[in-house]
Structures are given as C-alpha cells and as structure tokens.
Amino acid sequence: MSDSTQSPSDYTASSEVGAVRKRRTRRERWWLALKKAPVSAWFGMLVIAGYVFVAVFAPLLAPYGEAEIFPTPFAPWDATHQFGTDQIGRDILTRMIYGARNTMGIALVTTLLSFLIGGGLGLIAAINRSWLDQLLSRMTDVIMAIPSLIFALMLLSIFKPSVASLIFIIAVLDSTRVFRLTRSVAINVVVMDYVEAARLRGEKLSWIMRHEILPNIMPPLVAEFGLRFSFVFLTIASLSFLGVGIQPPTADWGSMVRENASLIQFAQYDIKAGITPLLPAAAIGLLTVAVNFVVDWFLHKSSGLRDEH
C-alpha cells in the first residue's frame, strides 16, 4: 500500500490502490476461517457431527430394536443393558440412539418447513411492500402475541397429536419468526442501489429475488436456521415431555424423561438409576449448546469486525 507518491500524469485506474481485500477463493476463505475458529466452535461442530452420525446409523449402532421389550422394567445398569431399561422394560441405550434419529429428524423437517413458509413469505413481503406485506405482518403480529408453546398446546388439543400434526403446527407457528427476520434483512437489501439498478434495467421480480436478494441475505438466515432449529428442538422436546408431542412407541428424548422421571427418587440408593432420566435431557441440552456455540461463532464471523480507522 505504501507505494511512492503519484502525480496525475502517471495515474492509471488499474494501479489505483485502496482498502483492497486480499483475493482468495471461497474454499480458501472457509478453510482459513475454520482454522481460526475458537475451541467452543470446534467443540460444537464435533458434537453436531457425532449426533448426526448416531442419527444416520441408528439401526447399526443400537444393540436392540426400537420397541423391543425385556422382562424387567427399570432394570439397573449392567452389561446387557448399559443404561438399564425403562418403565416397561425397553433398553434405554437403544431408545436414546433411536431418539437421536427421531427427535432430530422431526426438528429438522419442522425447521425446514418453517423456513420454506416464513422465508418465502418474508421475501415476497419485502419486495412487494403493499397490502400483502401489511396483511402478512399483521397476521404475524397476532400469532406472535400468543406464546408459541401455549398456541401449540391449544392446537394439539384439537388435532390429535401425531408426528405430522406436530411438524405442521410447530412449523407454522415458528415460521412467524422466520418471516420477521427474512423480511427485515431482505428490506435492508431491497433498498440497496443495486436492486434499484436491477429494477431500472427491467429485470423480472423472480430474477431480482434469486440473483440480487437471496445471495445477500443468506448469512443471517443460516445463523437463524441454527437458532430456530435449537428452539424447535426444545419445543418439541417440551411437548413430548408434557405428553402431547411425539407419541409412543416412537422413541424420543422428551418423552423418555417423562417416562423415567420417577427414578430420580432412588438416587440415594442407586445414583446410576437416579441420573438415568437425566441422560436424554442432557442429550437435548448438549446438542442445543453445540448448535449455539457454532451459531455464535458464525454470527461473529459474518458480522465481521469492522475496520475502525
């Protein structure tokens, strides 16, 4: 940057220097960022990778079948049942492994659906800015005026609890938050001169959406996806814990806590039995912590430390 002084006579546009960022390909940038990621982010990524691995290979990893029942209910920890059995004699370790698959799978599908609904409508509202935006925004306000767990409970009392109704209800309720975020970040992009330039050029709406807006709102949306996933995951776990979420015999961490909660009372006689109901709860907590760590780092990265001089 510290080249000698220029005079107008030897000035050329291509030699002009300024605050020019060093050129790197996308892969190089990602690799560089990964290398500099803090321990917490690495921890988070490893944990998530582990969970995904368990979820994908659940049938291979689990010692028994998902709903296989053994003669002794509440069996203690031993070689045949590493974490004992539950109230009707199912192997806890097996159900933990299948629970990873079910709970995470349902949360993932729900989050994807909620982004499809909320993200799509948010984009349309941001570009349209007319009565449609008004209508959608007011609807969102009203739905968000009811706490989502309460709303979900109410709807679940009407539709029979099932995986499909659970996914649909949570996705719709959660899409309001995705809608708000997408709309607000997209509005910040829509007012940019390059979007105006595209409109002046005569580009179609769908082209503007795909080429000008979407690529620029991806970083906050990706981070939000992580946060929404944790939130959805916790909501589903809570509903299952309350007995109105994922229904037996499907293995699921929330219901497992509920089913085995009474074991806590035996902690002073057998500490292992006492912590058994905490295992699925801890599994839920660990995944949420991991996702939060990664999102924290990602947000920090994409917001960037601005040059302050």
Add this chain to the structure above:
Amino acid sequence: MSIDNEPNVAQSDGSQNTLLDMRNIHIEGFSDEQWHPIIKGVDLALERGQIMGLIGESGAGKSTLGLAAMGFVRAGCRFTQGEVNFDGTDLLKLKDAQKRTLWGTRIAYVAQSAAAAFNPAHRLIDQTIESASRSQLRPDAESRRDAVGLFESLHLPDPANIGQRYPHQVSGGQLQRVMTAMAMSARPDLIIFDEPTTALDVTTQVEVLASMREIVEQHNAAAIYITHDLAVVAQMADIIKVLRFGEEVEQSETRTMLSSPKQAYTRSLWSVRSLEKPEEKGEDIVLSMQNIHAAYGRVQVLHGVTINLPRGKTVAIVGESGSGKSTAARVITGLLPPGKGDVLFNGEALPADLKDRKPEHLRQIQMIYQMADTAMNPRQTVEQIIGRPIELYHDISGAKKAERIAELLNMIELDESFLDRLPAELSGGQKQRICIARALAANPDVIICDEVTSALDQIVQEGILKLLLRLQQEFGISYLFITHDIATVKAISDEIVVMYQGEVVEQGLKSEILNPPHPEYTELLLSSVPEMDPDWLTELLGSRTN
C-alpha cells in the same frame, strides 16, 4: 522538524511555548484477524494558540492521528510506539483516570456528526457544561451563564434558551455550533476538530466555519483541524500537514503550502480543481422534463420543474440537500411517477411508471450512483455485473459477450484481470468505473450521474471525470449530472440548472450561470463555496456584512 514562527502565537509562559509534541507515533488497527499499521511514525508539534490543518484522503489516518493527540485510540486500535507530550506530560504513560481529568477540560473534541454525538436524553446546556461541571472549574450556574455567552458569540438563535432544548430539536448546523461551545466551555488549551463541517450544506458550512474560527481566535486556543477539504483548511489553519497512508507527506505554513507545495502528491491534490471543459451549446433536445410536480406521499417535493438536456451535452443539476435534485432523477427513471407533467424522450412522452416502460426505453436511459459500494451486488463478479445488461438488452451470450465485456473494460481503462473479482476486491475508483461500464453496456443515449464523484478522493475524482468526458466525445452520450459540488460542475458541464426547494432557480449555459448577475440564491450558493485562498472567508464575511 522545524515550525516557522507564527505571528499569532500566544504569548504565554515565556520559554515553554510548545503545547503538544507527538513523537514517532505508531498505531495499528485490528482487522481480518491481523494487526495492520494505520499510523507509521508521524511527528506532530503544536504551539499554544496555533491551528494546524491535518489533511489527507480517506484512509490517510488523519482522524486516528487527531484522536491520538488526546492519548486515545478507538476500540480495535492500539499504540505501538511513540509519545504524546501534552504540556510536558506523556499522555501514553498516564492511567485512564488521569487522562480523564484532561479530556474535556484541557483537551476537547468536536466530532463529525453532531446529531449522533449528542446524547438524546439530556438538554444541550447540561451536555455543554458537563466537563466544566465535573472538573469543578466554577459553580454550575456560572458555567451556564458562560455557555449562554458562548452560544451568543457562536451566533446561535435565542442563545438564552436554546440550551434548554434537546438535540433532536435543533438543526444540524446549530448542533455543530453547540458542540463547539461544549468544547469551549472549560476553556481548553487544545481542541480537536474532526471534519466538523463535512456533513453540512455549503451555505450552512460558511456560517459554522466563521463562528468556529472566531471563537477559537477569541480564546486563543490551539486546535487541530482535520478535513479532506483543502479550501476549508485554507480558511482555518496557520500551518498544514499533509498525510497519506499513515505517513507525513509534508508540512508548512498555510500560504506557502498553497502557493508552492514541495511534494508531487500535494501538487496533485492542488491541481485537481484545474480541470475545466469548454462549454458547447446544444439545440437538439434528447430528454426533457416538462413542468413536473412530484411528491413523496403528501410531501410535495417538486413544484413545476422543467429541465432540458441537449443531445451529446452535459447538464449539471446543482443544489443543496432537500432541493429535489435526486427526486428529479427518480422521476426521469420512472421510480417516482410524477403527479403532473411529462418526461419527453426524443420528443415522445415516456410512460410515467417504470413498470409500463418498454425494455428499449430502459436501455436508453442509464444511471450511475453516488455510492458504487451499494450500487453493485457484493456477491457478483465484475464479469456478471457488466455481462448482465449485454445479455438482457442485446441478447448476446457466449464468446461474443466475453468479447464485449473485454471491450468495455478497456474503455474504462481496466483489463481482463478484473473479470472474476468481487466488488470488495476493488478500490473506490475502480468500483465506480465498473458501474460506468455497466451503464455503457446498454449503449445508452442518456446517463444520469447522481453525485458520482462525491464519495471519492480528489485524484480518483479527476480520473472519473476525465473518463466520462472522453466517453461523451467518443459515443455522443448525454449526461444529466446531479451534484452539490461547484468544482465538479465547472469541470464537466455545458449547461447548469440551479435548484432550490423543489424549484428551478435558473437554467443556462455554464458561463451565464457562473458569471454575475445572479439571482439571490445562486449568489448565496456560489459565494459559499470555499476557495483555495486563505483570505476568502474573511473577505466573504466582510462583503456580506456590508
């Protein structure tokens, strides 16, 4: 380094005349996970009562150096070497608590944006006397009376009561003066002015400059005046220091610096304003606004504006913020359909709304924006940015498109090595050139340039203006050039339109508009533009009071 003896140096404490002595300052900033040098070994010495102008382009480190004079760096920056001796004490060796006893009382700071630098929750008077009150310089009641006196000498309206107001209740120019009073309240020995008039319109700037200079002289304070505007610094400073890339280029007494700068870089800064295009009259009108009335919601912005643009010529629209000059551009492009009036293109009325215009209409009128940063999608490469209009308007793709892109890059004096760069990998001037190439890709008849050079450094500005003139000669493009900068107008226009509060004050050939007689507003506007003459402000104020 030696400093010429100044005639108006304060005659205080005999032998020890140096107030501030900064030596070998090195400052680094943290970005991209690394420390980068911002200031690379600058010395700065200032005597009591002396005003130093600190000038340089963006990224020269002038603000950082100004704050360093207080022993302060912003978050994400650090001192790595050097000393800041203020009245015999090295500020860098002091603890924060010790520095705080100096800040606001002996060294004061005037920030660029007064609107943001005042706390919205407190009355102006309380903020004005805050430092004096904390240091228990004098009873608060006395400080309040003194502040009213300062308001009065800064020519603020209703000085007795303006302090009772909250920041959002007064105008930007007034706030900037209140901030000067705030800096002055504890009678500091040194004031740092950090681009205090950059955000103001020229006609307001003159008044603020005059009252700042007056009060600093009155109280015999020393000051560092940071700006990128040479003409402004010429009015304010006794000596000028030129910075570039965090290093000193040269320093000398103001008149010497203006008349005979030593370094090539300084001369290049000075020479920019010499660019001037001979005017030509044009008869064939390509674009015309006929009696346009336009409004945002209920707020009427344009009141019957008529502007004609001759083919192959440049019409500059000049005006301050709120004059409606950018709104005029929005009406022409169809972004804001007018309430009344027509936009004629080659004598034929264009549909008012963008949506109703044919691609051919859109192709013929292109636009270039002030901020090239926001005018280009940060996720698209140069190739995609320039290539899109070629594809869209001319239905050219493949090898032919690549050929055309290369040709366009040559036109704007760049080469094919830029093809796969993203906007963040370009300098300010290169970005603006890519925007010009994007406009050219459409083969337009008319290009609307909205303050295209205002965000750029002087040398780069000149390069862009020369490029635009060359392209006009080669392709006969007509420009509608919106700007608030009179120097740019002189450089590029054939005709000038002066706008004020949504109306056209006058339109005519450049020579007619710039030479007297003027309508009242044009006179005020033209006379308010600072000139590179240290006596300009004094003479102007003299002539205005007469």
Add this chain to the structure above:
Amino acid sequence: MHPIFITIIKRLALGLVTLFVVSAIIFSSVTLLPGDFGEAVLGQAATEETVAAFREELGLDKPAVLRYFEWAGAVLKGDLGTSFSGRSASGVDRSRSVAEMIWPRLKNTLFLAGVTALIAVPLAIILGLSAALYRNTWYDRSINATTLTTISMPEFFVAYVLILLLSSLWKAFPSLATVDPGMLLGERLYRIALPAFTLTLIIVAHMMRMTRAAIINLLASPYIEMARLKGASRSEIILKHALPNAWAPIATVVAFNLAYLVVGVVVVEVVFVYPGVGQLMVDSVTSRDIPVVQACALIFAGTYIILNLIADVIGIVTNPRLLHPR
C-alpha cells in the same frame, strides 16, 4: 394534548385490537373440531339425542360470529363456560364451571411467577449491567458461558437436576410442590422453592444476556465515545449517558422474559406437580377438555399481550424524542 398521550392511546388501542383478534382465534379453534367430537367426549355409548343435546349446548347450530360474541360477553362477565369432563353417555352432567376450576389455580400460578419475577428481574438487570460494564473480563466471560449453557438446556432438565441434587441426594426441599389454600406464607415459599429456583435460573440467564446485549449496543453509539472524550468515567458513562437511553430496551427485555416465564411455568408446574394453570392446561389438552384449554390459552395470551403493552408504553414514555417534540 401532549402528543405523547396520543402515541400511548394509539398503542393501547392496538393492544385492545390484538386482544380481540387473539380471543377470536382462540374461540374459533372450536370450529376446527372434528365432527365426531361429541361421541369422543361422551363415549361410544352415547345416544344420538345426548350427542345432539351436547352439540346444541356448544351452540354448533348457531352462526359462528354470534357464538363468538356470546362467548366473549360471558368471558367479560367472568363466565368461562363449562368443562367437558364429568359428562357421561347417559346424559348425566356432573361437569364443573371452568371459572371455578381455574380461579384457585390462577392464584397459585401468579404466586409462583410473582416470586420468581421478584428475584429474577433485579438479579438479571444487575448481572447484565455489570457484565456490560466489565465486558471481556473473566467475570463477563464466565457469566456468558454459564448463561449460554443454561439457556440451551430444556426447562425440565434444569428442574430434574435440581431435584436430584437438592431433593433426592440432599433432602433440603420437597420435590413435589403441593400447596393448599390454608397454608401459611412461609410454608408456601418453602414448598415452591425448587420450582421458583428452576424458573429463576432460566429467566435470569435469558434476561441477563439480553440486558448485556442491549447495553453494549448502546455503548457503541457515537455519543458514548463523545462522553468518554469529555472525561466521563466508566460509571458515569453507564449511569448518566447509557442508562437514560436504556429504559426502553430494558423494559422490552424484561417484558419478553416475563412472557417467557409464562411458558416456562407450564413445564415447571408439570415437573413439580404444582396445582397451577399450566398443569391444568396440559391435563386438559390430554383429555381434550376444550373449554378449559381455551380459558387457559386466553389467560396466558392476555398476560403476554399486557406485558408487551406495558414495555412499549415505558419505551414511549422514556423516549426523549417523543417526550420533547420539536
């Protein structure tokens, strides 16, 4: 009239409209009921007449709008309808009025939430402010890591860990928070110690993080840098320059978290078998006792709306731009 009153009245009106729409949504959920609902409630053995009578009682033969206004009118008078439970196929009706079921439980829930809020709100604000003040020190970092972990845990996990430690292993507090109306205040507080502790942990974590973020956001304003350069000390900057502008964000944070408390209460009441509205709602969802569910949802949503309303009004009242118009 001072323009600030107009702003407040507008906000209040908006709150009323929201409440109206929300109640309409809660009400209309009944119309989503599947057709065989009468049989589901009354049992397979119900005769056609009893089912028809039940449907008539629900008013399913009248237009929905009319039914809404009848229902809303009754709610305003404190009549929340009659529970579905206690009905039988034979047509014998031993059902209770919803208001009668909810009222004692509402008092319990308000007691638990109130005790929690009383501890959590001041604690969270103090922690948040001090973390912002000493940001990037070990104090700030450790608080941050702890709270990030806490907010990632499901409420029932925190609850069971506390039960394990403070009730099962060390028998300090009861794991079942059973209370009855005759109980003295001290006894009552002892019984709800664990649920209140659980809720406090969760709410403090959320609220502290948001307070810290709001204050740090404020500290980035140019007028704070100006205050520093005017020689203001750290505490002066926080108390004199940041805090007067922080009431609106802090009020929002507090309201948001008290609303969150409403949700947390549901899970915690179930864990500790505490006789509150949350537990009642969950039970009623399981037994599909729609009138009770509706009443509970209305209470929770109403609380939530009113809290947000209060936060917004505080934001309006402390905004200097609105307080001192041009």
